[in-house]
Amino acid sequence: MTGSVKFDIGGVPVKRLKLSNLPAKHDFKVVYPRTPGSIDPNNPPWPAFRGYHTYSFANATMGHRLPTILGKAIDDVVQTLNELSDEDMIVDLVKCIERMASLKEELTEHALLRPIVDDGEADVALWNKEIAKYFRGKDFMNAPWLFAEAYKYRRLRECFSISKHWSTYDVFFRQKCDTFSRSNDAVFELSTRFCEPFKQDSKQSSADNLESLRLMFLELTQVCLWGNSTDLSLLINMTEDQIKALQSTGGEALAETEKNILGNHMARLWEVVRDLKRDSLDGTGGRIDFVLDNAGFELYCDCVYADFLLQSGLASTIYFHGKRYPWFVSDVTKKDWEWLLNSMVYGQLFPKATAQEKEGLKRLGLRWKKYVQEGRWVYEQHPFWCTGYTFWEMRNEAPDLFLHLSKSDLVIFKGDLNHRKLTYDCAAPYATSFDVAIGPMASSPGAPRVCSLRTIKSDVVVGLGSAGDGDGEEVGEKLDREEPGWKISGKYAVVLLSEGRPGEEVTFA
Structure with missing residues (x-):
């Protein structure tokens, strides 16, 4: 053996081999995704x-x-x-x-x-x-x-x-209530439009009515999407004016923000819900599930959207899935759900509101409470939503929940955290298709149609360019160069849809 002494271990010399006759080391990349x-x-x-x-x-x-x-x-x-x-x-x-x-x-x-x-x-x-x-x-x-x-x-x-008296205490409840109470402009923008039951124009042709329905659906999908901007875990010290700017729901504001939807499947999403109405036996649509994100104004937007889906006949039943206990600062709990509906009907959150505004909000709240009483709106809180598992593991770790969702015609996952759990929160390429990114939630037999309405607020971003609007990698890399921090700004969003494998028999190993 030839070579020179490199170091000692316990006084024993260790020699370094000369490897001059072996092949050179190769530089190579690990292949992803993993098997x-x-x-x-x-x-x-x-x-x-x-x-x-x-x-x-x-x-x-x-x-x-x-x-x-x-x-x-x-x-x-x-x-x-x-x-x-x-x-x-x-x-x-x-x-x-x-x-x-x-x-x-x-x-x-x-x-x-x-x-x-x-x-x-x-x-x-x-x-x-x-x-x-x-x-x-x-x-x-x-x-x-x-x-x-x-x-x-x-x-x-x-x-x-584990306490004696405080097991149901919510350390974030005050923040959630306060933020909603400062959302008055956006709240009344929607309540004054939707407090009266939705009716289509009887003088219009069926084609014109369908087109009106499509346009309203697309606008409300955006309202539901951008309502996610008010995430208390990110907006710890936000002023009232800043909150109002984020919650702007005017038509011009929505037209302006649509260009910031980097992966946009809204056109296909409309076709899905339109066909639910067309294919249902009584013309009242199908079952749609919302996996909720933030309480307060975002939940309010979700409910406005769900109300429209029921009244328009695009859906017959809505399931809302919330958290069993306080989670990620502003996530919806049963207490938040009940507080919203009751404060709309009985509360005094907006002392400067006009009598007409208060009455409109009350009528809206009463209609929503009636949906709950009739079983058309159903609130649920499965334990799996508050675990450390991603939704890739739902079929294995919560088979009852996967089976339940498989019976839905469309499952809408709201917000950034749900999107992270859908996509395993990892460094996938920007152009990765949504179907690939969500794995078993798209590929397992019986997987429902899944839509992610997500304002981008964290590192994982997939599905860019998936609507034929450019190369996804180029879009992401350009933003990396020109707008550092774009992935956490809340300025951009995605509306991504997986067709799943609905109708197939769900089986478990």
Whole structure:
């Protein structure tokens, strides 16, 4: 053996071999997407975004946004604490605050991810199975961002769920209510238009009525899409004027924003819902599901959209899927759902509103509450929505939910988080088709039609150029050069549709 001494290990010289006769090293790229058998929560189809990736929004979220959100949550609980007089409740809430402070410290110090305490919630086993199988030894920064962020919110839930008196406390409820109460211009823009039942012009031909319906559908789809702009986890210190600008629902504003829909399947989406009306036996459309995102103004827009779908005969039944407990700051819970409908009918949120505006909002709320009573609007909260799993795993980890959604004629996923979970939140190429990006949610037998209405607020972006409006890679790369930060600005959006495999028998291994 020839060579020179490189270093010592325990005083024993270690020699370096001369490899001058072997082939040179080759530089090659790893092939993506990964094969299905090698995909798991720690190894998505393309590379995952992780908190230590300084170039990504994951880094800003895990390092700054989440500690800030936790700090504001602690402030909210302290405000509640200062309003209490019962000692038992005070002591119990102090312990909640201590657990929140400990969680914030763990987040700041990049602590390892521990199992979830058994608090009786239906998702505990799913969480702890995933941690044990894929994330042992992982911490807040080196676990995939999607999982680490969801885990943080589950741990925040745990701070209250194991308490005696505060298991249903929502640290974000005040923020959600306050933001909606400052949305008066946009709220009344819609309520004054839709407080009276929708009617088509009897003097128009059926073709003209259908065209009017199409145009209204496209505008309301945009209203529903851009209502997602008001995401409290991003707009922590937004002024009232800034909120109003984001929530502008005038026709000129919508025409201007449509050019910012980078992957746009709205034309095909219209054909889908139009055919539901045409093909139904009684002309009342089919079943449409909304997987909800933000409470407040976005939920209000979702309900306006759903109301139109029912009244126009494009849908006969609407299912709304929310979260079982407070999640990602502004996500919809059952409490938020009930608060919205009741505050529209009975509340005093808008003291400066005219009597006509208040009456219009009340009529709208009464009609929506009637839909609930009649079973035409159904609110549900499956435990799977609050787990760390992506929707690629729904068929395996929540087969009952997958089977339930397979019976829908169209499932509309709202917002950025749902889009991240649909696409495995990984660094897929911009031109990746939506069908490929959502994997089993498009390819499994019985997979329903899936639409993602998403204002872009995070790193994963797919489906660009899919509507024939240019090369997707070129579109994304141009924005990278000319508008750094475009993927988190909320300025751009996608409306993407997967045809799925509806009607096929759902089978489980």
